[in-house]
Amino acid sequence: MKLPVADGPALRRHTAALLRRHRRGLAGVVALHVLAATAGLAGPWLLGRLVDGAVHGTTTSAVDRTVAVLVVAVLAQTVLIRYAQRAAMVLGETVFADLREEFVGRVTRLPLSTVERAGTGDLVARTTTDVDRVQYTVRFGVPRILVTTATISLTLVAAVLTSPLVAIGLLAGLPLLLPVTRWYLRRAAPAYLRESAAYATLNGTITESVEGARTVDALGLGARRRARVDADLREAFAAERRTLGLRSVLFPGVDTSFILPLVAVLAWGAYLVSTGDATVGAVTTIALYASQIIQPIGELIFWLDEIQVGATSLARILGVADVHADRTEGDARPGADDTDVRADAVRYAYRPGHDVLHGVDLALRPGERLAVVGPSGAGKSTLGRMLAGIHPPTGGSVTVGDVPLVDLPLDDLRGHVALVTQEHHVFVGPLADNLRLADPDADDAALERALRAVDAWDWVAALPHGLATEVGSGGTPLTPAQAQQVALARLVLLDPHTLVLDEATSLLDPRAARHLERSLSAVLQGRTVVAIAHRLHTAHDADRVAVVDAGRISEIGPHDDLVAADGEYASLWRSWQRE
Numbered sequence: 032m033k034l035p036v037a038d039g040p041a042l043r044r045h046t047a048a049l050l051r052r053h054r055r056g057l058a059g060v061v062a063l064h065v066l067a068a069t070a071g072l073a074g075p076w077l078l079g080r081l082v083d084g085a086v087h088g089t090t091t092s093a094v095d096r097t098v099a100v101l102v103v104a105v106l107a108q109t110v111l112i113r114y115a116q117r118a119a120m121v122l123g124e125t126v127f128a129d130l131r132e133e134f135v136g137r138v139t140r141l142p143l144s145t146v147e148r149a150g151t152g153d154l155v156a157r158t159t160t161d162v163d164r165v166q167y168t169v170r171f172g173v174p175r176i177l178v179t180t181a182t183i184s185l186t187l188v189a190a191v192l193t194s195p196l197v198a199i200g201l202l203a204g205l206p207l208l209l210p211v212t213r214w215y216l217r218r219a220a221p222a223y224l225r226e227s228a229a230y231a232t233l234n235g236t237i238t239e240s241v242e243g244a245r246t247v248d249a250l251g252l253g254a255r256r257r258a259r260v261d262a263d264l265r266e267a268f269a270a271e272r273r274t275l276g277l278r279s280v281l282f283p284g285v286d287t288s289f290i291l292p293l294v295a296v297l298a299w300g301a302y303l304v305s306t307g308d309a310t311v312g313a314v315t316t317i318a319l320y321a322s323q324i325i326q327p328i329g330e331l332i333f334w335l336d337e338i339q340v341g342a343t344s345l346a347r348i349l350g351v352a353d354v355h356a357d358r359t360e361g362d363a364r365p366g367a368d369d370t371d372v373r374a375d376a377v378r379y380a381y382r383p384g385h386d387v388l389h390g391v392d393l394a395l396r397p398g399e400r401l402a403v404v405g406p407s408g409a410g411k412s413t414l415g416r417m418l419a420g421i422h423p424p425t426g427g428s429v430t431v432g433d434v435p436l437v438d439l440p441l442d443d444l445r446g447h448v449a450l451v452t453q454e455h456h457v458f459v460g461p462l463a464d465n466l467r468l469a470d471p472d473a474d475d476a477a478l479e480r481a482l483r484a485v486d487a488w489d490w491v492a493a494l495p496h497g498l499a500t501e502v503g504s505g506g507t508p509l510t511p512a513q514a515q516q517v518a519l520a521r522l523v524l525l526d527p528h529t530l531v532l533d534e535a536t537s538l539l540d541p542r543a544a545r546h547l548e549r550s551l552s553a554v555l556q557g558r559t560v561v562a563i564a565h566r567l568h569t570a571h572d573a574d575r576v577a578v579v580d581a582g583r584i585s586e587i588g589p590h591d592d593l594v595a596a597d598g599e600y601a602s603l604w605r606s607w608q609r610e
């Protein structure tokens with residue numbers, strides 16, 4: 032599954048709305064640039080007058096006056112450009128900050144099931160490379176496009192006002208410029224989209240290979256992974272060559288079309304002077320305009336090219352919003368004492384048509400401890416995720432007090448059922464903030480109580496700044512066991528009545544595991560617990576055991592009953608005892 036990309040109309044709608052939101056800033060920037068460009072036009076016009084003066088006779092004081100006005104115009108232009116550029120940069124930053132906040136909102140609301148299915152490579156590329164590209168375009172591109180468009184338009188108007196006949200020469204470049212630019216722009220968007228997608232895929236493959244290096248090594252998958260990276264590289268190379276090919280037509284075409292107006296103005300102007308239809312001064316002014324306009328047109332085309340890249344990235348960023356929510360909140364809420372969690376005919380498929388759960392029925396008894404056992408790949412973790420409301424089932428339902436889990440707002444849901452796994456990310460920031468993710472309103476005393484409950488207060492109190500200590504990457508490092516205790520303390524704050532434990536302590540060294548099990552049992556006290564058991568002794572101690580086999584619950588009951596029934600569980604149990 033790939034994350035969606037916004038289409039052209041959506042992109043235009045969004046850009047228009049963004050510009051409308053910042054229309055005042057935009058108007059200010061345009062006004063300042065128009066003033067700066069107007070001051071810049073005075074130079075060629077005054078020089079043209081000087082030339083005419085020299086041809087037809089003038090006085091020294093008239094020349095002095097013209098030069099004085101020229102100096103004032105240049106000074107005014109310099110000052111205006113300074114403020115115009117400053118305003119443009121501020122606008123770029125404001126617009127980008129707006130975009131970035133919107134994007135963070137979108138990404139953090141993405142359904143977990145979508146992120147898992149799409150893989151993280153594409154999302155990481157969108158949050159890094161694409162955001163960088165949009166940032167560059169918005170910060171520098173948008174202001175420069177405003178500047179160059181204002182300069183070019185005003186220069187053309189000034190040229191026409193100086194001498195409409197001579198100004199016709201300025202059009203000489205258009206027959207080449209227009210078709211080349213049109214040809215390019217038509218092809219550029221898909222080509223850049225392909226390039227971004229190719230790099231995102233390459234990123235994903237490389238990240239996956241590095242993260243799974245041990246598995247790749249253990250299974251001897253090195254050659255296959257290399258072949259995949261090579262294939263991705265070939266695609267990225269082909270995509271890059273295509274965009275380079277497009278640019279290699281655009282740039283020479285554009286360069287040639289820049290020279291043509293200057294040559295045309297001089298040749299056509301000389302003819303008009305000879306017929307008496309133009310003055311030498313007017314030709315000088317317009318020839319200066321023709322050379323003055325080259326740089327802004329070149330810059331505008333450069334930015335139109337960059338804008339293609341930025342627009343492609345923006346389409347990828349906006350596309351994230353097109354991911355459908357995997358659940359819709361309903362109004363029904365379970366009663367305060369309604370803690371019955373049930374699964375009815377639950378089916379689930381990671382890929383359409385490939386069910387890994389085939390209609391599971393399970394009614395948890397409040398306060399019981401249920402161990403879920405079964406062969407690897409049988410669907411235990413998947414069932415655990417259904418019971419915790421992580422993924423909506425593709426068939427059937429999981430309810431708490433008769434309300435489907437996926438109809439509850441996420442904050443509410445976590446107050447009923449929570450999943451505990453061995454992945455415990457510690458976020459960069461104060462330890463207290465890490466805990467308040469579970470309950471933003473908890474005061475320090477509540478945080479301390481939660482930490483004491485999981486036996487973690489001693490080490491937290493010994494940290495340099497206690498609860499305020501910065502943890503996470505770059506801060507005070509926490510051991511895996513400490514990170515897990517922080518996660519358990521969050522559970523205490525969430526206070527769900529039902530917990531699903533999936534491999535919660537399996538990867539820790541035995542000493543840490545024993546310590547943690549103490550913390551864990553404090554958390555489990557008085558709650559309904561579904562423990563996905565990878566070691567059968569957990570099953571032995573549970574109130575009931577559910578055996579999951581090939582996506583179905585094949586047996587369920589107390590340990591002793593199942594052993595006496597001499598079914599699948601009994602043989603699992605016997606083989607475990609023999610080990």
Ligand SMILES: Nc1ncnc2c1ncn2[C@@H]1O[C@H](COP(=O)(O)OP(=O)(O)OP(=O)(O)O)[C@@H](O)[C@H]1O
Binds near residue numbers: 381382411414
């Ligand atoms: N994210 C996923 N995408 C696609 N298929 C998946 C995904 N996660 C699990 N599966 C598949 O679903 C099936 C059930 O997997 P699950 O992890 O639920 O089994 P399990 O009983 O917990 O196994 P184990 O004890 O090995 O963890 C397996 O065939 C597995 O390959």
